[in-house]
Amino acid sequence: MKVALFGATGRMGLTVARLAHAAGDAIVGAVAAADDPNLGRDLGELAGLGTLGVAVGADAASGLLGAEVVIDFSTARAVAGLPVLCARQKVALVSGTTNLDERTQAQLERAAESVPVLWAPNMSLGVQVLAELVTRAVQQLGAEYDVEIVELHHRKKADSPSGTAKRLSQAAQAGRGPMNELHGRDGDVGARTHDEIGVFGVRGGDVVGEHTVYLLGPAERIELTHRASSRELFAHGALRAARFLVGKPPQLYTIADVLG
Numbered sequence: 213m214k215v216a217l218f219g220a221t222g223r224m225g226l227t228v229a230r231l232a233h234a235a236g237d238a239i240v241g242a243v244a245a246a247d248d249p250n251l252g253r254d255l256g257e258l259a260g261l262g263t264l265g266v267a268v269g270a271d272a273a274s275g276l277l278g279a280e281v282v283i284d285f286s287t288a289r290a291v292a293g294l295p296v297l298c299a300r301q302k303v304a305l306v307s308g309t310t311n312l313d314e315r316t317q318a319q320l321e322r323a324a325e326s327v328p329v330l331w332a333p334n335m336s337l338g339v340q341v342l343a344e345l346v347t348r349a350v351q352q353l354g355a356e357y358d359v360e361i362v363e364l365h366h367r368k369k370a371d372s373p374s375g376t377a378k379r380l381s382q383a384a385q386a387g388r389g390p391m392n393e394l395h396g397r398d399g400d401v402g403a404r405t406h407d408e409i410g411v412f413g414v415r416g417g418d419v420v421g422e423h424t425v426y427l428l429g430p431a432e433r434i435e436l437t438h439r440a441s442s443r444e445l446f447a448h449g450a451l452r453a454a455r456f457l458v459g460k461p462p463q464l465y466t467i468a469d470v471l472g
Contacts (some may be wrong), residue, residue: 245270376423
């Protein structure tokens with residue numbers, strides 16, 4: 213597989229580089245922000261792989277040359293415009309960047325008319341299974357069971373709640389219907405209503421990622437938890453998604469498609 217990396221010098225980008233190299237994939241491009249101090253350096257040296265002959269650049273168009281698929285782990289601001297470029301250069305796109313605005317989401321949908329596109333807030337295959345379990349559990353248990361979600365991440369994570377927590381909230385609402393999503397409770401808020409779903413973020417230390425969905429009913433509590441112990445988990449998922457996309461017809465795909 214000929215792959216380009218967007219957000220190549222970040223923690224996830226370098227992890228994907230190491231795993232792709234170990235799997236025998238050809239890394240043909242590496243793109244980073246225009247103010248990245250590593251511009252011009254060899255990606256292999258940054259990833260601890262030795263010289264790969266792939267210099268980190270800021271020009272995405274050049275970075276995508278020769279690639280079958282690009283894997284994006286960047287920022288919401290940086291990824292804007294990448295789907296348009298992928299459609300123009302006929303490069304499949306796998307994106308794990310969260311907190312996208314409506315404009316970028318629309319770009320993904322339009323790009324999927326020309327190339328295969330997969331966007332997911334969490335590249336973990338286990339999180340996809342968790343989301344499916346949440347939908348089924350909420351459907352079966354009914355409105356007597358309250359749903360709350362708590363996510364825990366490292367101190368440097370910028371967004372809250374996490375994209376995965378939002379995905380799990382959507383999964384719960386797919387099972388029960390629209391609910392009022394709360395991100396905090398403070399003061400005299402009154403009794404909890406049946407149409408509430410709490411989604412709360414905890415930050416600290418070096419936690420890679422942990423998500424728990426609580427289903428709280430009469431005299432019992434069910435906890436569905438996913439814990440990530442290494443960022444390699446997300447890189448493996450992105451690479452599996454990339455291999456799935458290569459050669460597929462233009463369409464907007466999901467992790468569920470990869471599992472299916």
